[in-house]
Amino acid sequence: MPEAAKHTDVYIGKKGVGASWQDEWPETAACVHCGQDAELLVTVMESKGGKASACHLHENDPQGEGYWPHDSIAVATYLCRRCFKVTSFINQA
Numbered sequence: 001m002p003e004a005a006k007h008t009d010v011y012i013g014k015k016g017v018g019a020s021w022q023d024e025w026p027e028t029a030a031c032v033h034c035g036q037d038a039e040l041l042v043t044v045m046e047s048k049g050g051k052a053s054a055c056h057l058h059e060n061d062p063q064g065e066g067y068w069p070h071d072s073i074a075v076a077t078y079l080c081r082r083c084f085k086v087t088s089f090i091n092q093a
Contacts, residue, residue: 007047016043020074021093031080032087038078041086046072048093055092 009019017024017040031038046053049072058068071093078087 007052009045009047011043011045012041014040016040016045016076019043019045020076020091021045021072022091025076025089029076029078029087029089031078031083031085033085034080034083036080036082038080038087041077041079043074043076045074048072 011019014027017027019025020043025040025043027040028037029040030036053072055069055071055073058065060068060070069090069092073090073092075088075090078089079085080087
């Protein structure tokens, strides 16, 4: 099993509302492409302090290259059934 998989949980649909480092994810969100309601499709949550965490890919450098997570992340991806495009949100521990 790849190391990243050992430190990441994946939730399908509404089962992922609580898979967040901050407030729960809503079951629906406005699609950033067409504005219609998009449904929670999949949520991915890294374990706290995992060695394979996405935060290790780049430095968080707001004054230079730009922002990057500084800790373990959770990502919720929503699918719009109207335009069939995704909207994603991220938070961190």
